[in-house]
Amino acid sequence: MKSKKxxxxxxGLAGSLLSTYMAKRGIETEVYEARGDMRKEKMSAxxxxxxxxxxxxxxALKEVDMHEYMLKEAVPMYGRLIHSIEGETKMLPYSGREGEYIxxxxxxxxxxxxIDEADKYPESTFHFNQKCLEFDCTTGEVLLENTETGETRSVSGSTVIATDGAGSAVRKAMFSxxxxxxFNFQQKFLEHGYKEISIPPKSEFVGxxxxxxxxxxxxxxxxxxxxHIWARHQFMMIALPNFDGSFTCTLFLAFEGENGFESLKDKESLMKFFKTNFADAIPLMPDLVEEFFTNPTGNLGTIKCYPWHVGGKSLxxxxSAHAxxxxxxxxxNASFEDCRVFNEILDKHGTDWEKVFEEYSKQRKRNTDAIADLALENFYEMRDAVADPVFVKKRxxxxxxxxxxxxxFSKYSLVTFRDEIPYYDAQKRGNSQNDVLMNICENVDDVSEIDLNEVVKQVKTIF
Amino acid sequence: MKSKKxxxxxxGLAGSLLSTYMAKRGIETEVYEARGDMRKEKMSAxxxxxxxxxxxxxxALKEVDMHEYMLKEAVPMYGRLIHSIEGETKMLPYSGREGEYIxxxxxxxxxxxxIDEADKYPESTFHFNQKCLEFDCTTGEVLLENTETGETRSVSGSTVIATDGAGSAVRKAMFSxxxxxxFNFQQKFLEHGYKEISIPPKSEFVGxxxxxxxxxxxxxxxxxxxxHIWARHQFMMIALPNFDGSFTCTLFLAFEGENGFESLKDKESLMKFFKTNFADAIPLMPDLVEEFFTNPTGNLGTIKCYPWHVGGKSLxxxxSAHAxxxxxxxxxNASFEDCRVFNEILDKHGTDWEKVFEEYSKQRKRNTDAIADLALENFYEMRDAVADPVFVKKRxxxxxxxxxxxxxFSKYSLVTFRDEIPYYDAQKRGNSQNDVLMNICENVDDVSEIDLNEVVKQVKTIF
Known part of the structure; x- marks a missing residue:
């Protein structure tokens, strides 16, 4: 099937938002998804x-008029609540300013x-249970497998945009x-993995x-x-509130070694570990043991690659470009910003795909590299630094x-709230600021001793 | 075929040396090589x-008694001879000490x-035209194709060691x-490629x-x-002497942009480029134009990965581990050092392959990472710095x-001549020393002004 679409x-999140962006410009898209239609089937993921x-x-959601609807079902989080090993908590707000929360x-x-939003447009068509097996970059053809019938077929259009995630089949074709x-490529895994444990809503609590x-x-x-953060230096747990009153806790442990997943072999070792480190959370987790030994342990990795496109044939x-x-x-947020930036470039070059892809890649690459590095740094910050007195003073x-x-604006604010500043600039400015502030906080006992005007003057000299 | 071998x-260089090392310990090896027997066939590579x-x-060669023989056919190089754009030359010796040359x-x-050396031992058996297509890490089986007949067969032994270079098939299996x-993996290409041009020996010079x-x-x-180095900032050419009196020149240019390979489309643009930049070399290169447009343009890449082994099944x-x-x-030299270090660890753990591979990897990884980074840094040094007056003063x-x-010992000496210092330590100490010396040389007009005792005192404080 050859089409101009x-x-x-x-x-997923990027592909469906991109389809809406395209539809609003009158560009027709055919979206192929390997999984079933999640509107009909309960998907564990x-x-x-x-x-x-x-x-x-x-x-990005605002530009396709979806932000209000989305935020109706969101739970605002105004800061990090640090749980000490003794069960005490301390709030570290994300920002001092009103309206700045995640x-x-x-x-x-x-x-x-x-998906529902894109589906409203006649320009967007979704096909589920269609797994991409191969991409041929000389012809631009995509080989699809119908995961229900096992049948395969080839499709092609005016171009192919791969929003198929960290394991992208299109990227694999570029790699070969x-x-x-x-093809520059990097995949790097943390020595830590993650596992989810739930805290139920009050009305569903048994016992x-x-x-x-x-x-x-x-x-x-x-x-x-x-x-919520339980920072314990070599490992940590976090909890995010869900709209229904439950929390999803995520435990980040090394795979190996002491206090690693492999050391928690049975109920006894698990409970001992939790009693020592997360005692305040245990009573809220009725299914801790079962969930710990049933739920999968996920990997945490960073993927970088370049180039992101093959001529005007694929992007x-x-x-898929930057996990x-x-x-x-x-x-x-980075993937949604991808869509927004991509849309801006369509304003300039229309559907001259090679030009669009080239400019998009050039503009975007250093920014996604920056957020990849920031995310890694923040792992160490969340794990270690929120339990470090200098860091707490700095916050x-x-x-x-x-x-x-x-x-x-703090480094966190620059990255999180200042969406007009590209990640690369936020990282550069944020890191320089951070060095100055950490330096100041190392040399004081209490933040009240610090002359704020002096600090701001010092910070302003660096950018 | 299942064997204990x-x-x-x-x-290649690593595989055949390793086979000799093993043979000397009485360990039998079967070496499978994709290409033909280079002792019988003229191989372009x-x-x-x-x-x-x-x-x-x-x-490493000394340990298998091969160094004297090898050095008989080598041409010693005592330093870098820098060719300026005006055709003047300046010698930068590699070391001030006798016997320190490459x-x-x-x-x-x-x-x-x-190969000949390994072949002397009954423990070493070579099989040519045997291409590894696949490695099955559950069974340890290697799928081989006879490149002459197209037939395939599986072989296995007590373990598999992959010395099959940057495109290793065993590594690809680990990647999947x-x-x-x-599996942590990185491949990163320079924006520069290379092309070889020859300078013939006097007696073969035509004209x-x-x-x-x-x-x-x-x-x-x-x-x-x-x-010989013709350093021209954004690009460079080098020439190494061959035993027969010829030189092999290697031109390193960016693929794209001004003065890149793509800009040298025809005889005119090539000759103009050479006249401007390498005028003194032109008369010595009778086949310049033909070779430039006939010889392939090679890529320059770094590959890092980890882990290097699958249990005791493969290494x-x-x-294949660190291009x-x-x-x-x-x-x-790094690959030969791999063999030497590997052999040392065999002293300790015998053929308990899992233990051997684990210790070898742990000990070796940071050293091969260090030489990978040093090699990249030296690209910029050779290209830019040898034409930079501060660097010349520093040398x-x-x-x-x-x-x-x-x-x-200079950084270069630490890496090149001090074989008892692991690459990682040579890099750390070398970079610190370098910073100190560059700093000193930035602030003097002439090296004779510098108090050498003072410098050594300063350098010694850093390690």
Missing amino acids: VIIIGA GRSINLALSNRGIR NSVSRGGLNIAL SRCVSR ELPKLPEKAQGEFLLEKNVL LLGD IVPFYGQGM ELEMKLEQTFPDY | VIIIGA GRSINLALSNRGIR NSVSRGGLNIAL SRCVSR ELPKLPEKAQGEFLLEKNVL LLGD IVPFYGQGM ELEMKLEQTFPDY
Whole structure:
């Protein structure tokens, strides 16, 4: 089947949003998704995982008029709530300013809404259970397998955009060098993996309710509007609130060694580990043992590659081009920003795909590299630094600066809230600022000793 | 065919040396090589390319009693001879000390000698025209294709060691994650490629001999015992002497842009480029135009990966584990050092392959990472820095230091001549020293102003 339509591989978050962007410009797309239609089938992957939606993502949704609807089902998180080993908590706000918060949203719910939205346009057509097996970059043909019948067929269009995630089949074709003679590629895994454990909503809690934290409210067994962090240096746990009152906790442990997944072999070792490290969470996790030994252990990896396109024949967009670790809460936001930037470039070059892909790649690559590196750095920050007194002072200082000077933005704010600043610039400026502030905080006992005007003056000399 | 023998994939430099090392311990190896027997067939790859053999490589050859024989056919190079754009030359010795030089050897000649040596032992068996198509890491079986008959067969042994170079088939199997669940992998290409051009020996020169440089001697049309460099910032050419009096010149240009390969489309643009940049070399290259447009343009890439082994079933060694760019002249030396270190570990663990592979990988990885990074840095040094006055002063200072203090070693010396210092340590110490010396040289007009004792004192504080 040869058509003038654009072929999109993957109806995940990036692919479905991209299809809407294209439809609004009158560009027809055929979207092929390997899994079934998640609007009809309960997908395990769509249920438990939540994501942090913040300004860059919201800005892209705004352009296709979807932000209000999306935010209705989101739970705002105003900061990190640090759980100490003794069970005490300390709030580290994300920003001193009103309206600057991130949003916990359900991946499944958001994906369904994005597909529904695209589906409203006659220009968008979705095909489910269609797995991309191969991409031939000389002909531009995509080989698809119907996962229900096993039948295969080839399709082609005016171009192919691969939004098929970290394991992209189109990228694999580029890797094999039939398409690209010098394909730069990197995949790097953390020594840590992750496992999800749930905290149910109050009304679904089976058994006697434990004593709840003071700030727990309504259906939520922990404080609702925060991202909970149990930072323990070599490992950590986080919890994000879900709209239904539950929390999804994610445990990040090394695979090997002491306190690693392999050391937690049975109920005894698991409970001992939790009692030592996350004692306050145990009463809220009735299914801890079962979930720990049933739920899969996920890998955490970064993928970088370049080039992202084969002439005007194909383009990698979203995770297929730049999979990142989740520690800045920016994976989805980066992919939505991909769509927004891509759309801007369509304004300039129309459907001259080679030009579009080239300019998009050049503009975008250093920014997605930057967020990949920021996300890795934030892993170490979340794991170690939030339990480090200098870092805690630095966050306090940043907060005071942000509340005192409306034009001062911390590194976190630059990345998360200042969607008009590209990631690359946010990283450069943020890291320089950070060095200055950490330096200052190393030399004071208390943040109140610091002359804020002096700090801002110092920071302003670096950019 | 199931045997207790060790299977080696690839009879290149690393594979054949490894086979000899094993044979000397009484370990039987079956070596499978995709190409034909280079002792019988003229192989294009084996003829023109020469390599720099230096202390690390020589040390490994010494352990199997091959160093004397090898060095008989080598051409010693005592330093870099820099050719300015005006045709003037300046010598930058590699070391101030006697006996510290590198050796230009023929890849083909060395490889044949290594195969011949291994072949003397009944423990070593070579099989040519046997291409590895697949490796099954659950069974340890290797699928081989006879490239002459097209027949395939499976072989297995007590373990498989892959010395099959940058495109290793065993590594590809590990990449596909059937073998290794978190395989870290990186391939990164320079924007530069390379092309070889030859300078013939005097007796084979056709036509009238041009006026030769004063120091040209015997069959050599350029000064014999140096590595010639025409450094031109964004690109460069080098020339290494061959035993027969010829030189192999390698031109390193960007693929794209001004002064890149793509800009040299025809005889006119090529000759204009050479006249502007390498005027002194033109008269010595009677086949310049033909060779330029006939010889292939090679890629320059770095490959890093980890882990290197699948349990005790297989190990990557040499370029299959760590392909590097050629700019430190250490690719072959690193692979020979691999063999030497591997042999040391056999002393400790015998043929308990899993233990051997684990310890070998752990000990070796950071060292091969270091030489990969050093080789990249040296690309920029050779291209830019040898034409930079501060760098030239720094080399002068280093030379004086090396001649004055027998225990002072420059970064280059640490990497190239101090084979008892692992690459990782050489890199760390070398870079720190380098920073100190560059700093000093930035602030003086002439090296004679510098107090050498003061410099050595300063350098000694850093390690």
